[in-house]
Amino acid sequence: MKYKTQLIIILFIIILAAVPIVSMASPDRLLSEVERRPLSQLTGYSQYLDTHYGAGLSDYLAYLENYLLDQFPLRDELRSLNAVGRVYGLRQRDYKLYYKLEGHLAKLDPVLRPNAVERALALFNRLNSDLFDGQGKQLFALIPDKNVFMAEKEGYPHYPYVGMLDLIEKNLGGDIHLLSLLDHLSLDHYYRTDPHWDQTSLKPVSSHILEALGHPDYGSESYHVSEGLADYFGIYAGQAALPVEADRLSWLSSQRLDNLTLYDPVTGERTGIYQQDKLEGIDPYDFFMGGAKPLLIIGNEAREEGRQLVIFRDSFGSSLIPLLADAYREVIVIDLRYISMGAVSDLADIDPGADVLHLYSMSVLNSPGAFLN
């Protein structure tokens, strides 16, 4: 038998045999830390039928295929190998819409969807006229996504920040003032491995917003930058599966920030604005105000005579809002992706004369059907 023939047969048998043996010998993983999702677990046929109404054998077999994919040995490493092969081997400019530039990962969002933006703005206009009497300041701040600072440099397609700003301006109700954040941000203000911005560099942004809300004096507070989490891999790192240097997840602290309280009316839980236990969780960015929450109320005993601020926000707000809260007696934080306005009214007392801030990133506004209302 030729040397080559022997080598082919032996290698093939080793690879084909090793996978099922290793797979059966190792316990099933419950979740993928990299992909931030639970992994499929093995379920017997009858148990599957009990839990999946109307399912049949072909559904079960499709589920089994998915289970095998999820529990495949070296799954994370193989995903990474595939992404590297596509981007560095085949020279694809992005893989599954993710691309890497100057050490940063970003996700392509190439086309502006005016319908999505207009629908969102119609909702915000309706909320403003229904809930507020116009006595307070009303502000809309648009958060640029990383593509704004990355895409054009290397010819990645992306709609311009100014284009979305113009569209918002055309559709925004007359009482709401539109605020551009572009001049106060650069790529360095964002994590390399995540879409979000880094709180430690947000002071110019918070000062700019507070000034627009009529509180120019509150933006000058000095903060202490914590050591933070050294090996932070954000959500893009897992999804893109491309090699990237870890970020440091640090945060700003001060006596005033430490005194802020956070109340979750949905769960009844009371905590501080920073939640240390989340640093050990699947998404350390949840450290800021507990992550994705439909409704939160920040209390500030130091400003008992102050006003109320109502913020409609997405996940970018989690790290910025603590820096705005010091100027207010109370901040009501609403994420309309997870709660309807009707439900908010039952859980929180909204002052019709409150200041209002709509704080949204471009990608959320550009997503059709992002909001519940």
Next chain:
Amino acid sequence: MLFSSISFLYYFLPAVLAVYFVVPSRLKNAVLLVASLLFYTWGEPRFSVIMVTTALAGYLAGLAINQLKQDSLRRLALAASVIICLLPLFLFKYGDFAINNLNQLFPAALTPLKLALPIGVSFYTFQILSYVVDVYREDLEAERNPLYFLMYVAFFPQLIAGPIVRFQTISSEIRNRKVTAELFASGITRFICGLGKKILIANTLAEFARNLSTGESSSVLSLWMGSLAFTLQIYFDFSGYSDMAIGLGSMFGFHFLENFDYPYLSRSITDFWRRWHMSLGSWFRDYVYIPLGGSRGSVAKTYRNLLIVWMLTGLWHGASWNFVLWGLFYFCLLALERAGLGKLLKRLPAVLAVLYTFLLVHLGFVLFNADSLGQALMNLKGMFGLSGLPLAGPMAVYYSKSYLPAMLMALAAATPFPRRALKSLAKWKAAPISDGIAVAGLALVLVFSTASLIDGSFNPFLYFRF
């Protein structure tokens, strides 16, 4: 079950190979039959009965034709068996097409059946038909062992997407075959090459075409690049599947005939159809064209026969008018080449003849790939700037740049040059070095294909719809 799935690659195949090589020779066919039925049931639990029943009908028809002495009775048995074998194909594949067309003529006369298409029905039906006709023609003896016959029909490497294997090709190997180390290793090599063609090339091109079609509104560039990507995708998808089938056959000691021979290097459309899906082309030649009289009659009859064959070829690929038009498109081209264009093409420089063929095949696949006749015509008009589309949009430019290396790699892989380069390397370097490179290359293809599957990449099989 798909060849390009984790369940097949790392569970089904190793288990079947292990059992197959452990059991004594007399049980090997039983192992393959059980494995084949399990393979089909995994993907199509409901339709296994139809496949087995059709195979049984073919088996009984073969026996009956063999037994009958009177020619009229033999012909009757043949006709009956052809009708019985074609019944599921007509019902599941063409039922709604016929009903919808009837309803166009007589509004709301019939309710569409809305039946799912049993996977591989077009392939195994044609295999059974070829067997029955061959028995009728006395080209072969009817198979008396029903398990052997069922194994011929249901043998999992070729069951669901071909190649269309004739009974003569493997009948002796069903009874008696030997798997040598060389044959087994060549089967592994062929299988992994097919897997790589499917997963690493075809799926990447499919992703490119999908990105172009969903990224923005159409432009001339997006239509051309999308259709070019599809033209390459369908070749690597289908020839990759055929390679996997041939490779698997070799691993179990069978020798299947080739199904593709670098079709995109064809110098005419006539040449193309000798190199593309060869098992289907030869099937229509032997069981439709020649029985109709082939080219032995008058010129008019020859063209009539060609017209019938190409309309049927179109319909075989799908129950839709654009497939019929696709068949007619090839009829026209083949008729033109027969009428004199073929001679002219032979005088052209090879590069021009290849470009002529590739361009027409490419345009043919625009018809083939459209959801409807209307969409096909709209895409064709758009490609030639007749529908007011912009020349290029930013997304089309971006994705064309992004997938250019993959497209160039696919174009190169569609030629014999990479294989020739490996052979030259083998001559140039010492055998252990070139062998080592070849084996490492195979291992890399397997690992990267697995990585792509794990990453949940886009993984459809185009020929499963036929």
